[in-house]
Amino acid sequence: MSDDLRTELKGLLLAVKDLPTLPTVLEEVSKLLEDPRSSTQQVAKLISRDQVLSAKVLKMVNSPVYGFPGRISTIQHALVLLGCNVIRGLIISTSVFELMTTAMSGLWEHSVGCAMACGVIAREAGCKEPEEYAMAGLLHDLGKIIVAVQLPQAREEIEQAVAREDLPYLEAEKKILGFGHDRVNAWVADHWNLPLNLKIGIAGHHRPVSAQHYPKMACVVHVGDFVTRVLEIGSGGEDHVPFLDPQALELLSLKLSHLDKIMDVVLAEIEDGRLSMGL
DSSP: OOHHHHHHHHHHHHTOOOOOBOHHHHHHHHHHHHOTTOOHHHHHHHHTTOHHHHHHHHHHHTSGGGTOTTTOOOHHHHHHHHOHHHHHHHHHTOOBOTTOOHHHHHHHHHHHHHHHHHHHHHHHTTOSOHHHHHHHHHHTTHHHHHHHHHOHHHHHHHHHHHHHHOOOHHHHHHHHHSSOHHHHHHHHHHHTTOOHHHHHHHHSTTSGGGOSSOHHHHHHHHHHHHHHHHTTOSOSSSSOOOOOOHHHHHHTTOOHHHHHHHHHHHHHHHHTTSSOSOO
16 A cells, blocks of 8 residues: 555544444433433443543543643543533534444444453453553444444445455455554544553554553453453454464463453353443
């Protein structure tokens, strides 16, 4: 791919104005915001179950306007700084998928599942601030949504390549676009001033041990993505279970035997209804 074409596609992707989400999520958050008895914690918990709303909140709070660029990586912290009125405005300006495709609802479920798995893995590995790892897990496929919105034709071609040639989604993206959603994630993280640890998590989860900074963040998201695929929670757009890098487990001081325990905890959380959002 020529540098000119890559720059043109990057510009198109970063020009994304509106990322749509699921109607049920918006309704639930709106209800909570209208209820004077709701706590910031309840609102934060609900927003943290939706990758698009979370991305919008983090984009807003990390913008230079608020004076915290590159510093806020959890929704709870963001809500304290922004206040409910700003969040209300953001909810009103968010559109929904009127015709929800199976792929997008599958991706939503996969992302929420990955967030839950990353939180469990981070706690098991003794990482501080497991919420930040969960947020990186939630946003790890954000690039796929941005491509779907900004380059719908390319997304169709990627899905066709996955189906026709039995390619992993990342390989199909590279074949059609010349880069994958991990690269889109890196561009967006820079463009939106997201904290470096989140950027590493969402841009480095396919090559976790090569991360120069915050390698544990990339490794947790890598393992979280793997766990979510093995448990078949939602869909990342393909049937392939990604390769699990043994070095990622090593870096987190985890063994394969830990994965059984992690999967049991994730499944228990799902049975507890934490994944469901009226789908």
